[in-house]
Amino acid sequence: MSKKIVSVQDISCYGQCSLTVAQPVLSAYGIETAILPSAILSTHTGGFTGFTVHDLTEEMPKIIKHWEDEKIKFDAIYTGYIGDIRQFDMVKDMKKTLLKEDGQLIVDPAMADYGKLYVALNEDIVKGMRSITREADIVLPNLTEAAFLLDIPYNENPNEEEVSSILKGLTDMGPETAVLTGVSYEEGKIGAVAYNKKTGETTSYFATKIERNYHGTGDIFSSVIIANLMNGQSLQTALEDACEFIVKCIKQTLDDDTHGYGVKFEEVLAARR
Numbered sequence: 178m179s180k181k182i183v184s185v186q187d188i189s190c191y192g193q194c195s196l197t198v199a200q201p202v203l204s205a206y207g208i209e210t211a212i213l214p215s216a217i218l219s220t221h222t223g224g225f226t227g228f229t230v231h232d233l234t235e236e237m238p239k240i241i242k243h244w245e246d247e248k249i250k251f252d253a254i255y256t257g258y259i260g261d262i263r264q265f266d267m268v269k270d271m272k273k274t275l276l277k278e279d280g281q282l283i284v285d286p287a288m289a290d291y292g293k294l295y296v297a298l299n300e301d302i303v304k305g306m307r308s309i310t311r312e313a314d315i316v317l318p319n320l321t322e323a324a325f326l327l328d329i330p331y332n333e334n335p336n337e338e339e340v341s342s343i344l345k346g347l348t349d350m351g352p353e354t355a356v357l358t359g360v361s362y363e364e365g366k367i368g369a370v371a372y373n374k375k376t377g378e379t380t381s382y383f384a385t386k387i388e389r390n391y392h393g394t395g396d397i398f399s400s401v402i403i404a405n406l407m408n409g410q411s412l413q414t415a416l417e418d419a420c421e422f423i424v425k426c427i428k429q430t431l432d433d434d435t436h437g438y439g440v441k442f443e444e445v446l447a448a449r450r
């Protein structure tokens with residue numbers, strides 16, 4: 178039976194990140210995807226100036242309450258960018274009331290990149306992300322986010338031993354599985370390394386590195402990983418699919434100078450079948 182998940186993150190109306198990528202990606206992989214928007218922004222906050230933000234903290238409990246009344250249950254709660262600290266307790270409450278018995282809380286602590294927090298965020302958001310990570314089953318940070326979660330200095334280029342220690346630190350916080358993105362052990366290759374503390378297994382996949390950064394790729398990466406796992410695929414298959422998916426999206430976007438704000442994932446998604 179196909180899985181049903183709810184994703185809690187913002188709607189950046191323009192810019193190809195958060196819910197406007199998570200929803201189509203998950204749907205295309207056959208996952209029923211409900212959304213709980215945490216805020217509505219005119220654009221994402223990376224590279225645009227003068228963006229508008231309409232916080233939805235007041236609305237969220239009403240939506241959650243209605244779902245509880247309707248006895249709606251999800252196989253997973255997938256959280257991303259969260260801009261208001263009151264929403265972290267809501268996520269923890271949702272875990273109790275809206276998850277199926279064997280359902281999973283999956284946290285993408287989308288809050289930082291390249292050693293820095295996103296412009297609209299602060300240390301309180303980091304604390305909140307730590308608090309939901311402690312309750313998560315799976316956490317999917319990039320190297321910067323992992324450093325913030327663990328309160329350790331940001332290491333742009335950790336070696337295998339350092340990556341193992343980061344992954345161990347993340348799973349020590351609570352999650353059974355941690356997936357660390359942006360890892361590179363050799364020139365020209367970049368990918369992700371995952372660790373499952375129950376099996377003790379470390380899995381990795383590295384794809385061709387393209388020297389260009391785009392916003393939203395972390396959100397697409399997490400969505401592809403989550404879609405694969407929900408569909409019963411192995412972590413190895415999930416990592417491979419997500420890394421190669423991102424490479425294709427970047428290749429699709431590179432030649433368009435007007436499209437620096439995100440990647441063109443649509444054609445990659447459409448070409449999957």
Ligand code: PXL
Pocket residue numbers: 187189194195218220221222223258287295392393394395396
């Ligand atoms: O892609 C992560 C993300 C999500 N939501 C908002 C953002 C960003 C990254 O900058 O600004 C609002």
